[in-house]
Amino acid sequence: MKTVTSSNGASRTAQVKAVDSICPYCGVGCALTYYVDPAQNRILYVEGRKGAPNDGRLCVKGRYGFDYATHAQRLTKPLIRKTESYPKGPLSAENQEGASGPRKPGGLVDYGQVLPHFREASWEEALDLAAGGLKEIRDTHGSDFLAGFGSAKGSNEEAYLFQKLVRAAFGTNNVDHCTRLCHASSVAALMEGIGSAAVTNVVRDIENSDVALITGTNTTENHPVAATFMKDAARKGTKLIVINSRRPELADFAEVYLQIKGSSDVPLYNAFMNVMIAEGLVDEEFIAKRSEGYEELKKVVAEYTPQVAARYCGVPAEEIVRAARLFGGAKAAMIFWGMGISQHTHGTDNARSLISLALISGNVGRPGTGLHPLRGQNNVQGASDAGLIPMVYPDYQSVEDPEIQKKFEEYWGVKLSPTKGLTVTEIVHGALEGTIKGMYIMGENPFISDPDTNKVRKSLAALDFLVVQDIFLTETAEFADVILPASSALEKIGTYTNTDRRVQIGRPALEMPGESRQDWELICEISTRMGYPMHYGSPSEVFDELARCAPSYSTLNYEHLGAFGKWYPCPDPVNSEGEQIVFGDSFPSGKGKLVPVHVSDPDELPNDDYPFVLNTGRLLEHWHTGVMTRRSAVLDAIAPDAFVEIHPQDAEQWNVRDGGYVRVTSRRGEIMLKARVGERSSPGSVFIPMHFREAAANVLTNPAVDPLGKIPEYKYCAVRVTPVDGQDGATAD
Numbered sequence: 001m002k003t004v005t006s007s008n009g010a011s012r013t014a015q016v017k018a019v020d021s022i023c024p025y026c027g028v029g030c031a032l033t034y035y036v037d038p039a040q041n042r043i044l045y046v047e048g049r050k051g052a053p054n055d056g057r058l059c060v061k062g063r064y065g066f067d068y069a070t071h072a073q074r075l076t077k078p079l080i081r082k083t084e085s086y087p088k089g090p091l092s093a094e095n096q097e098g099a100s101g102p103r104k105p106g107g108l109v110d111y112g113q114v115l116p117h118f119r120e121a122s123w124e125e126a127l128d129l130a131a132g133g134l135k136e137i138r139d140t141h142g143s144d145f146l147a148g149f150g151s152a153k154g155s156n157e158e159a160y161l162f163q164k165l166v167r168a169a170f171g172t173n174n175v176d177h178c179t180r181l182c183h184a185s186s187v188a189a190l191m192e193g194i195g196s197a198a199v200t201n202v203v204r205d206i207e208n209s210d211v212a213l214i215t216g217t218n219t220t221e222n223h224p225v226a227a228t229f230m231k232d233a234a235r236k237g238t239k240l241i242v243i244n245s246r247r248p249e250l251a252d253f254a255e256v257y258l259q260i261k262g263s264s265d266v267p268l269y270n271a272f273m274n275v276m277i278a279e280g281l282v283d284e285e286f287i288a289k290r291s292e293g294y295e296e297l298k299k300v301v302a303e304y305t306p307q308v309a310a311r312y313c314g315v316p317a318e319e320i321v322r323a324a325r326l327f328g329g330a331k332a333a334m335i336f337w338g339m340g341i342s343q344h345t346h347g348t349d350n351a352r353s354l355i356s357l358a359l360i361s362g363n364v365g366r367p368g369t370g371l372h373p374l375r376g377q378n379n380v381q382g383a384s385d386a387g388l389i390p391m392v393y394p395d396y397q398s399v400e401d402p403e404i405q406k407k408f409e410e411y412w413g414v415k416l417s418p419t420k421g422l423t424v425t426e427i428v429h430g431a432l433e434g435t436i437k438g439m440y441i442m443g444e445n446p447f448i449s450d451p452d453t454n455k456v457r458k459s460l461a462a463l464d465f466l467v468v469q470d471i472f473l474t475e476t477a478e479f480a481d482v483i484l485p486a487s488s489a490l491e492k493i494g495t496y497t498n499t500d501r502r503v504q505i506g507r508p509a510l511e512m513p514g515e516s517r518q519d520w521e522l523i524c525e526i527s528t529r530m531g532y533p534m535h536y537g538s539p540s541e542v543f544d545e546l547a548r549c550a551p552s553y554s555t556l557n558y559e560h561l562g563a564f565g566k567w568y569p570c571p572d573p574v575n576s577e578g579e580q581i582v583f584g585d586s587f588p589s590g591k592g593k594l595v596p597v598h599v600s601d602p603d604e605l606p607n608d609d610y611p612f613v614l615n616t617g618r619l620l621e622h623w624h625t626g627v628m629t630r631r632s633a634v635l636d637a638i639a640p641d642a643f644v645e646i647h648p649q650d651a652e653q654w655n656v657r658d659g660g661y662v663r664v665t666s667r668r669g670e671i672m673l674k675a676r677v678g679e680r681s682s683p684g685s686v687f688i689p690m691h692f693r694e695a696a697a698n699v700l701t702n703p704a705v706d707p708l709g710k711i712p713e714y715k716y717c718a719v720r721v722t723p724v725d726g727q728d729g730a731t732a733d
């Protein structure tokens, strides 16, 4: 028993239960302890766990972002669309204050009242309808008319079951998830380059680096605890080369900070290699033994002198030379990257040049070296490992390899499709074209997170049948025929694999609200009702099945994972923590492939009508489409509003006032929001966070994709910024 004080100041004596779990937000995967009042079914406070890789550290989301789980708007009963005639999806900007209520989630009072076109249903009715609707499309049109989006917020077990459902019960490989919008291009380049897409070295290995190149990542806001280890390393002597088009906080800790123009990474790293080759700062032995394609690479990078790159990047040639010498001169150098690299129509080329940089300098396979594409969602590494990808079964085994297909057919006892499936972006397009007619979306909110919202609206509305399984009535759920209320991370047991390849167990701290049910059980219900029975006793049983078909996980089980988890590969889970550094002797693909790349333009360039480059991304306090963090009292209070950040020079030129309202317009749509005048972005470039549905950045973004990764160009499109009359918001609300 313990005395606790509530937020309104009242104190009372309560039984406090401690539950060891994992933060549900980002890929750092911090281990934490929830202190729970079971009588009230509430979290009282949270502490980071010492002894885990995060060493007890947490960011504001881990520490205060838990109360979304007990928010009054949690879905508690299955819902069914009442009438076909009601327009699908949230109402558009023109009639925002209509039946859907105010646009801010906190303002939605009671979905039962504000969404009159849904009605509550029993589980039997909802599950029969959900499975029946999907089955009918499969049986009348064919398996490939169905598709599923799984979730990187869910556990490995849920991801495994979801892809199995799509492959075995739907009969198609049309299964994907937000990795497509995230590191798909990095994965394409890494698979081609070294035959594996997971990180080669863990974040904390930076303490062994002389130099770390940190590019296209806003680490302090998006991987905050990882950033604290980077700063610790910098304080102890690791020299940071920070590269970005919008100043990140880590620039304050950098030996060299290059604020490049958006989309100019390829010429920059080519120039790094140009200098390193010219000055003998390459590892000839490593190149000869462990790579191929060096001669061709040399020819291409010869064209990219620091002077040439300086013109593309908008930074002085001398600074490029200084950074290249620093990187090339390091005994051990590590490379971290994020969405500034991957979310471009040439994202794969960006990642290819970083891989070449690491390979020609021999910076893989040793302490303090390596390639670390910082993984975003708490379980995007695990969801990908578990097979939520249209081209591969669990553990990246190709669906188009007949031998592998046969193995999985025997394993799952069903005939499987021999053709790779469609990606997120292709599925959304397919819905518009009528080649996708039915979907099951679990734990994603594509209406707000996919590019070009007006297009996504048409796509989702065009579906014949949509099932959404979520914990809230999201904007995407407003298009659904059936909505299934599911479990939050705080209510379930399951494993999550973080950016470091560490597999950790998350444990239930709270009771489920109302009649909501566990995600994994719902997947089994749908599958069974579609004629492919799935029965498991527990998530740990599902994990064992995943481990049997995913070699990287083969040695692991719940017992070994214990309190703190393990890194995979983990040949000896009884006596070791697993491997922090991989590929010491060779790569899964044998030799590393050096793929030379030339500079290419983004898909859409600014012009007189649309003079600004729009960069979109994240804020520390909010998560993607805001569904969770805008329902967290502390986080919402710190960052309540959407804004567009604009440089003072531009603000003056375009008559924009700090705090005043502006319209931001692209070729695809327009939003209205407050201006924030600041110097983090360069003149000519503006930044909008993606979290605010009332001013959704993706109304503006360009859906053009990278040809290999199929990832959209979220980091670059052309927009116009115009002040709204009076700028006080009077005409804005």
Ligand SMILES: Nc1nc2c(c(=O)[nH]1)N[C@H]1C(S)=C(S)[C@@H](COP(=O)(O)OP(=O)(O)OC[C@H]3O[C@@H](n4cnc5c(=O)[nH]c(N)nc54)[C@H](O)[C@@H]3O)O[C@H]1N2
Pocket: 026, 027, 182, 215, 216, 217, 218, 219, 221, 222, 223, 243, 244, 245, 246, 247, 248, 261, 262, 263, 264, 265, 337, 338, 339, 340, 341, 375, 376, 377, 615, 616, 617, 618, 619, 620, 621, 622, 623, 624, 715
């Ligand atoms: N608070 C918070 N944390 C998160 C998330 C969240 O929603 N909120 N989401 C998680 C997820 S899923 C992900 S994928 C990660 C993403 O984490 P980040 O990769 O840090 O994501 P972004 O905020 O998109 O930031 C991308 C960075 O790239 C820069 N950039 C833009 N264009 C270019 C360019 O052309 N070249 C270079 N070199 N840089 C450029 C941007 O200015 C920005 O600093 O964050 C994870 N963590």
Ligand SMILES: Nc1nc2c(c(=O)[nH]1)N[C@H]1C(S)=C(S)[C@@H](COP(=O)(O)OP(=O)(O)OC[C@H]3O[C@@H](n4cnc5c(=O)[nH]c(N)nc54)[C@H](O)[C@@H]3O)O[C@H]1N2
Pocket: 151, 153, 154, 178, 179, 181, 182, 183, 339, 343, 376, 377, 442, 443, 444, 445, 446, 449, 450, 451, 469, 470, 471, 472, 474, 486, 487, 488, 489, 519, 616, 617, 618, 623, 624, 625, 626, 627, 628, 690, 697, 698, 701, 714
């Ligand atoms: N403009 C722009 N757009 C972007 C990006 C960008 O940088 N700029 N980044 C892209 C990237 S990297 C990503 S990863 C995507 C993310 O895009 P999404 O994955 O669509 O975004 P989230 O808001 O994280 O959606 C997660 C959903 O899962 C639900 N959920 C949470 N936990 C659970 C659970 O345990 N079970 C179930 N069933 N549901 C759950 C939440 O309520 C929420 O609706 O956005 C992409 N979109």
Ligand code: SF4
Pocket: 023, 024, 025, 026, 027, 028, 029, 030, 057, 058, 059, 060, 061, 062, 063, 222, 223, 224, 225, 226
């Ligand atoms: S750094 Fe990431 S995992 Fe750690 S507490 Fe913050 S959001 Fe959670």
Ligand SMILES: [Mo]
Pocket: 178, 181, 182, 183, 376, 377
């Ligand atoms: Mo992501």
